[in-house]
Amino acid sequence: MSVYTPVSESQLAAWLKGYSVGAPCAFEPVAAGIENTNYFVTTSQGRYVLTLFERLPAAELPFYLGLMAHLARHGIPCPAPIADLADRYLSELSGKPAALVTRLPGASLERPGAHECAELGGLLARMHLAGRSYRGYLENPRGPKWWRVAAREVRPFLDAARQRQLDDELQLQARHRFAELPRGPVHADLFRDNALFENGRISGVIDFYFAGVDCLLFDVAVCVNDWCLADPASDRRLDETLTRALLGAYAALRPFSLAERAAWPVMLRAAALRFWLSRLRDFHRPRAGALVRVHDPEHFCEVLRLRAGAGSVPWPG
């Protein structure tokens, strides 16, 4: 359960008077989510998620909420922030910055098939195309600069082989800055648990609080590294059918450039490196009092090792 800040029913009812969504009729804490406190809120008008921001820098919140609002008004099924009567997406509740967003239908899938990977690929392309007109700017907070900081923090906890793997990967990535690739706002954390499906269609993309401006291809690589594994628990090689389904559906809407095709193998490694580092940090340097479920860092160490191996990277026809 990720509830760091309790909110009472009467606090909620008073706070909702500042909105146009009617009175609350149901209210429950959300178990998922590791960065913020979330509640499901049902009012006479509809279903919402209330988020209290626990540790995201306040200066970054307008970027995330503005991006979600931008994508939602382009028809992307993402949480749409609700503006309050003072016309703000952000207000304050229990001493924390707080936002109300629409709650989307559907449920995430543990083992998506080729059809679902294609759904995700298509939505990702539409999201990237719609995002290009977004005027907010925030450099991906988990980009190359952050990798170097995080690597210094976690390196002492690694054995010699993993230290070498990390050093080699940072050096390889430093030689590839991808300045020529198309950039824009990316979700940057679109794992299976951040996509909702209903009746076989993708019905929602959630949790934009790792979003930032980066290479669009980085977002694709993050997805492929999570959605297209032969077996997420035991075989982290890429399944060729799933990978082709995701990439093919994406490319049908936003064809990859030659530079992107050339960058692909290194980008898959970059995406693996980013999550290896954050999981190492969560594992070895947990936040005090955090109720975060810690993921095994070895998963992404193995993904990175496999992507660095030869001949393992399918690419659509």
Added chain:
Amino acid sequence: MSVYTPVSESQLAAWLKGYSVGAPCAFEPVAAGIENTNYFVTTSQGRYVLTLFERLPAAELPFYLGLMAHLARHGIPCPAPIADLADRYLSELSGKPAALVTRLPGASLERPGAHECAELGGLLARMHLAGRSYRGYLENPRGPKWWRVAAREVRPFLDAARQRQLDDELQLQARHRFAELPRGPVHADLFRDNALFENGRISGVIDFYFAGVDCLLFDVAVCVNDWCLADPASDRRLDETLTRALLGAYAALRPFSLAERAAWPVMLRAAALRFWLSRLRDFHRPRAGALVRVHDPEHFCEVLRLRAGAGSVPWPG
């Protein structure tokens, strides 16, 4: 059927490539609506309404679409305009200004009861509160200035008694300018067929193309004159239970001022006058080639006569 401008499936598919809503899978003309051409469009992403604007002044369209977008992002269940890849709500299709908006669930009710009148009253209040932060401005295009123009046009078609009724009403209204009443964006046409219900809850308010800035109380009067009749077909007196339900639910969220309570009887007459005039005009001066279903002007002549009578205006306790 109100389709003035035909659109082919291939035209639609090409036009939708400028949006982020996926490819069309179903497409049908909408029978209702008298000012615009409307199509229901279903894509892989969702359900939408495509509107081609046939005769609304192009300069007014941003006010309407901006208002709908503003209300939607405040949680009001109204059609949300979808922005295209160039980040515009308005584009062009078949030589007409065109917009894509979300399609809302539910169906309108012929005979709303007290529960539904209360639902409508509550939603109207929330819409007025949310609308106050909207920065667009368009004087109600069917306001007092328009009444005088329309009256000159239709007066020659009336018998002597109705000419006198019209002259008297215009004179009475001219003595009441309501400068002291709260104003803001109002729907101004929220008849029963412009509200959708689903499972007993109001699920949508549609057709904002008569909206404008006016007294908020004018909007309430338009609703009461249509929703709260003893019998819409045969007895246009106000049903006291329905009227109290609508006004009470509204006032619980936005209490009426003393000035509004004083203005109420004259405002009910103003709202009846506005629709008597437009129906007279549609009846006696129909547009060439228009497929508009003409409503009987006598309905609002009778509503006006009854509201001008004594003791007929309930007001919540």
